[in-house]
Amino acid sequence: MNLHIVGDNKIPILNNLINSKIDYLNSIKEAIDEHNYLLIYELLDSARYNEKIRQWPHADPNYFLSNMTETIQPELSEFLASKLLSFIRVHFPFLYFREIKTGVYEIIFGRWPSARTFGILDIIRIEFIFDEVAVNELKNYMDNPKSVEEQNAQLNELHRANQLYAAKKRSGFEADIERNNLAILKLEKDRAVLQLEREQIEKYSGSFQHFVDQAGNLYVDYLSEIQKENK
Amino acid sequence: MTIVGKQTLSNLNDFQKEIHHDAKQLLDFDNFYSIFLKSKTVSETVDAVGRLIKNNQSHYEQFNPLFHYDNSFWITQLFVKLFRLRKLDYFSNLDSNQEIANCLRISGFPSLEFYFSTNSQLTKDGFYLREKNLQIDLLYLDIFNKDMFINADGFANLINSRIGKNLTAVDVKTLTGIFKTLAKILGEDDFSVDLNLLQSGNNQMLPLSKIDLPAIVTDQLFVLAQSRQKDIFALDNGFQIDFNEEMSLYLIQAIDSLGHSQWFFKVFDTYDQWTFLDVLTKYNWFLKWYLDNLNYLKIAYRDDLFPG
Numbered sequence: 001m002n003l004h005i006v007g008d009n010k011i012p013i014l015n016n017l018i019n020s021k022i023d024y025l026n027s028i029k030e031a032i033d034e035h036n037y038l039l040i041y042e043l044l045d046s047a048r049y050n051e052k053i054r055q056w057p058h059a060d061p062n063y064f065l066s067n068m069t070e071t072i073q074p075e076l077s078e079f080l081a082s083k084l085l086s087f088i089r090v091h092f093p094f095l096y097f098r099e100i101k102t103g104v105y106e107i108i109f110g111r112w113p114s115a116r117t118f119g120i121l122d123i124i125r126i127e128f129i130f131d132e133v134a135v136n137e138l139k140n141y142m143d144n145p146k147s148v149e150e151q152n153a154q155l156n157e158l159h160r161a162n163q164l165y166a167a168k169k170r171s172g173f174e175a176d177i178e179r180n181n182l183a184i185l186k187l188e189k190d191r192a193v194l195q196l197e198r199e200q201i202e203k204y205s206g207s208f209q210h211f212v213d214q215a216g217n218l219y220v221d222y223l224s225e226i227q228k229e230n231k
Numbered sequence: 232m233t234i235v236g237k238q239t240l241s242n243l244n245d246f247q248k249e250i251h252h253d254a255k256q257l258l259d260f261d262n263f264y265s266i267f268l269k270s271k272t273v274s275e276t277v278d279a280v281g282r283l284i285k286n287n288q289s290h291y292e293q294f295n296p297l298f299h300y301d302n303s304f305w306i307t308q309l310f311v312k313l314f315r316l317r318k319l320d321y322f323s324n325l326d327s328n329q330e331i332a333n334c335l336r337i338s339g340f341p342s343l344e345f346y347f348s349t350n351s352q353l354t355k356d357g358f359y360l361r362e363k364n365l366q367i368d369l370l371y372l373d374i375f376n377k378d379m380f381i382n383a384d385g386f387a388n389l390i391n392s393r394i395g396k397n398l399t400a401v402d403v404k405t406l407t408g409i410f411k412t413l414a415k416i417l418g419e420d421d422f423s424v425d426l427n428l429l430q431s432g433n434n435q436m437l438p439l440s441k442i443d444l445p446a447i448v449t450d451q452l453f454v455l456a457q458s459r460q461k462d463i464f465a466l467d468n469g470f471q472i473d474f475n476e477e478m479s480l481y482l483i484q485a486i487d488s489l490g491h492s493q494w495f496f497k498v499f500d501t502y503d504q505w506t507f508l509d510v511l512t513k514y515n516w517f518l519k520w521y522l523d524n525l526n527y528l529k530i531a532y533r534d535d536l537f538p539g
Contacts, residue, residue: 113453113465182447189450192457 024065032076037083037226040076044069044124052220053227077103077123084123087222091214094200097121109134109197114189116197126219135212141194142201142208151191158184249292257296260286273313273420277374280309284374303347304333306358306372311335313416321409334363337409340402342394345369353536365392370410371536377422379414381429382537383437383530390512391522403512427532428507431498437507439494440531448524449482455516469494477501480510480517496530 024043031039042049044066050059069076078099085097085105095118097105107118107128119131140147158180165173165180205211214221263286267279284302311324326332335345347358348368357373359382367388371380389395390403398406407429414424428437449470456463462473469483478500486492498505511518521528 111464112457113449113463113470115465185447185450185454188454192454196457 021065021068024062025068028069032079037080038223038230040080041126041223048219049223053223073124074101074103077105080123081105083226084121084126084222087225088121088218091204091221093204094197110193110200112193112196114193116193126222128215128218130215138194138197138201139208142198151187155184155187155191158187246293250294253291253294256286256289256291257294267308267312270312271316273316273416276309276312276316277377277417277420280305281374301333303349303358306347306374307333307335309374310360310413313413317412317416319412321412335360337406340398340406342397347372355536357536362389362394365389365394367392368537371533377417377420379417379422380425380533380536381410381427383427383532384525384537386428386508387511387518387522387525390508391518398512400509400513404509407506407508425533428511428530431504431506431509433497433499433503435497435507437496438531439496439527440529440534441494441527442492444482444484444494444527448527451524452482452520455520459514459516474510474514474517478505478510480507 028040028043030036031043038053042053043062045062046066047059047061050056081097081099081103088095088097094110096108096111096115098108100106103123105121105123107121107130108115109118110116116134117131118128118134120129121127122129162177162180162184165176201208201211205214260283263279263282267276267283270276270279283305287300287302287305307324311322314321321337322335323338324331324333324335326334333346337343337345342364344363345360346363348361349358355373355378356375357371357378359368360370360372361368365388367385368382369385369389370382371378373379386407390398395403411426411429414422414426418424452470452472453463456472464471464473466481466483468485469481471479471481473479478498481497481499482494483497484492484494496507498507498510511521
């Protein structure tokens, strides 16, 4: 077998493969130039776009092309961030974002002191990647009345212990009271943070579940909004 | 002439000089007192009282007058007169028998009584206006160096006192208004005036004397603000509390050119009229937090005059 001939036969295939990559890169470049956000997101993950936005089930993925954007994703995220963050500001006004490295945005719940970080915003996938511990703590606080009672009982217990220390005045009681006061302050601070988070969720989303659903629907809601804008 | 005779003549000469000295001193006193009573301007009045005090400090050699007034008496007279020049009768120096006394009362504030005191450890010649029952100094007045400084901690402690807690926000506004008026009056005579926490103005920054502000102090502020449903925000350089729709308080940190950090209180309001003392007066929880943490939150302010 003439290996040269076999090799040459691959040229059209290779040309096709390379051309498709060039076309892809040209398309994404053009979409960026024209601020065509819908097309950018479609090019980044066509299967997801077709399924969720066009409602075409079982669409083919384009990972072999979109993989090429991996090295430019931090800069691409920065480019896409401003519009997405504006959308989020309207629908989740209690969420704030801090760019912790190029194109990576940390989610901060609220602007109060000791505001908790709630995970990361994946700009490329238009997705909140929530910190499970933080979210579960809030869910528990909002949906489980017992957790609030437990917290109150803990605080009452610490206050009662302080009264006892002050009444008995055993040696070193001041240090005990001081230690309890620190524990009380920490509990009160945690409770204040959860209470503020709860107020924001109730004000803007109604319930914790609705907040979770809204957050889970970010991709569709955001791109649908852009579709409406484009019409 | 005998030696005894010479001595007698010398003694008589000295005696005459001393009588002359005493007569002149009394004549000066009469003159200054007369100027004080007839004075029509702030400058004349302050100057006359300054001379009366100086005269008061000189000794009579032979004839001590039957009268004697403390320096604080003259400062008290000055205080009353300065307001009268403006046809204001906020302060009265009459006691319950309607006789002139060495104390001051303010109409509408029967529980407060003031007198002037001095600090012997101070190298300056100023007087402190002290509330008699609470023993709290509210201001420092030095008519020789022309200084009038409000005592920041004094006012904070006053509104937190058993008497102060019975004062309404309007009362405190009236009271502080009187001292602001005094500042304006003395300003006419080029006094250096510092109203500190009585001063409104969105550019007014009150520096804290401590450089470090522990997290425990700001955590307490956060918990209290949240429990009072006041919006509190974390800023890049500190905190902002929205007390109401028109007024916010900032506790912010600024770095100077040498890299030293300094914390400040700053009151910002739509109409540029709230003072830090107004905030302390109106919001009792904030006053409590401030006084509980005074060790860290004390305003850096003329420690030489208001130590402790």
